[in-house]
Amino acid sequence: MKEYNGMELMICLAARYLEDDGIVVVGTGAPCAAAMLAQKTRAPGLMIMFEAGGVGPHLPAMPISVGDSRTYYQGLVATSMPDIMEACQRGMVDYTFLGGAQIDMYGNINSTHIGAYEKPKVRFPGSGGANDLASLCWKTMMITPQDQTRFTNNLDFITSPGYLSGKGARERAGLPPGCGPYKIITNLAIMGFDEDTCRMQVESIHPGVSREQIIENTGFELLWADHIYESSPPSAEELEILRNAVDPRRYIIGRG
C-alpha cells in the first residue's frame, strides 16, 4: 500500500514549484494547500494572495471562499479585487493555479460550458478570475485528474488562454509577452510545454505509472521530453506538514 494518496502526491509536487520570495495568487482547494505547504517547507517567503483582496494571511484553516475572512486572517493587507488584478496586470504576480473541465495540448482551458453557448448542455461558472490570471500572471499551473474527457483538443469553449494556437499566438492576440502555462500536475505525471511548439510534453512520470497509462488517459498526442524523470514521492516531512498543519480536517486531501 502506498503511504500517500493521489491528492497528497499532486499537492506535494505542485508545492515544490513555488519558489521562495515569489508571489502566488490561489483559489481555494488543492492550489491553496500547495501554497500553504510550500510556505511551511522550502518557501517561507512565498507571498499568498487571493483574488478578492486578501494578501499575506497566516491561514488558520482552509478558506471555503476566495473572499472569506480566512483569506486575510492576520494578513498584511485586506485590499480589493481590482488591486489584486492590477498587480497581476503590472507583472507582479509570478504564479497562479487554474482548474477547468477541459484542457487542450496548448494549455487552453474551458470552464464555461459543454455544448453550444445558447442553451448549453451544462453551464459551468465561467471565467471568474481565471481568464485574467491566465492572461496576466507569469506562470500558470494546474492540478487536475488526467483522463480523455478532460485532456482533449476539442474544447467546447476557450475560457482562459494557454498558448492559444501555438508559439507567438498569445503575443499576437495582445497578451503580455513571456507568460503562459508552466506545469500541469496530474495523478499520473507532470507535464510542461515544449519551447518550440508550445505543446504539452511529459516531463516526469509518477511512481508506478506507465507511459501507456498516460497515453490512454490523454485525448491528444503528447510530446515527451528528452529526459523523463520519475516524480519524487512526497517525503515524510512533507506529508506530516500537509496532514497536520495544512489540512488537518482532510477537506482537500480527503478527496483522494
Add this chain to the structure above:
Amino acid sequence: MNMSNKEPGYFNYHEQDVKYIKVGTRELFSNPDADEARDCFRQKTRQMVDKTTTVKEAVANYIHDGDYFASGGFGSNRIPAAILHEIVRQNKKNLGFAGHTSTHDMQILVAGNCINRCDAAYIVGLEARGLSKISRRAFESGAVQSTEWSNATLAWRFKAAAMGLSFLPARSLLGTETITHSAAVEIPCPFTGKKYAAVPALYPDVAAIHVHSSDVYGNCQVKGIAVSDFDLARAAKKLIITTEKLIHNDEIRSAPHATVIPYYLVDAVIEVPYGAFPSNMAYEYFTDEDHLKAWLEAEKDEEKFRAFLEENIYNCRDHYDYLQVNGGLARLNELRAQENMTRGNG
C-alpha cells in the same frame, strides 16, 4: 509617419491608423455613456440628510422591474441578503444583474425568477460548495441571457464608471472565446500601438451594499476586503446601504480614513444587524455553511425547494424573521464564535 527620435527619456509616439475590432458579439445590457450618467449623478442630492428607511421601502422606491442591479460583496461574503430577499418578496421582474462572483446572491434572485440578463464573470457555482441546480437551469434553459466577462474586467467596468468614463483598456480576455462572447472591442493603444481589450463602463441603475457601519447620512465604514465595492458604490446611479449598525456622525468624523463610501453616493440607509447572513461578515460572523448546504440540497427537488423558499423568504416579513427561522441568536452566536475563532480555528 514616425516622429523623429527625441532625446533619450522622451517618448516616441507610435503613429498608426486606428483600428477598432468589435470582437465581442454579445449584447451590452447597459448604457456605457458617461454623459448620460453625469445627467443622473447631477440629480443626486448633495444634502447631508437623514436617509434611513426600511428594507421594504427602499426596494419599493429604488428597484424597478427591468432595472440593472448589482450587489456588493463577493457571493457568499458580505452580501446584502435582506435586500435580495425583499426583491424576491416584492416579485421584481426582468432585472439585469452583474454576475461578478455572484454565488448565493444569484441563487436568491434566480429562485424568485427576478433576473433575465446577466453579465457573467462567475455564475451558477458556489465555489468549493458545488454548482447550484436552479442557477444552472436558468442559463441552460435560456431564461437568463448572458454576456461573458471575467472578474477583473467586470471590476474594471465598475472602475471605468466610477471614473466617469465610458470604457477602460484591459490586457486580459484577448485571444479567447470569453472575449468573442463578451461585448468588448479590441483597440490599439494610441501611445504604443499595443492591443487592448476595451471594456465598456458599467453604470448599474441600482446597487445594494452591506457594510459594517454607517451614519444616518450614508457615510460608511467597511472592514476587511472591499472586493469591488469602492468602485461599485461610485458607479451605481442609485445606492442602497444596509448596515450592521448605525453609528453617530461623530464616529465617522473621528476616523475619516475608515470611510469607504461617502454620504453623497447613497440614497437609502437601513440598519440590518446580521444583514449579510448566511454569508460571511468579516470580524462579525462566519458563513452559515449548513444553511448554504441545505439550500443547495433543497434545490434538487422542486416541491422541497418551494417549501424551503416559503419558509425562508415568502413567509418571512423581514430579515429578523429569516434569522429566527434559522436558529436565531443562538445560531448567530455560533457563527460569531467561528468567525473570531474563540473556540479554535474550525
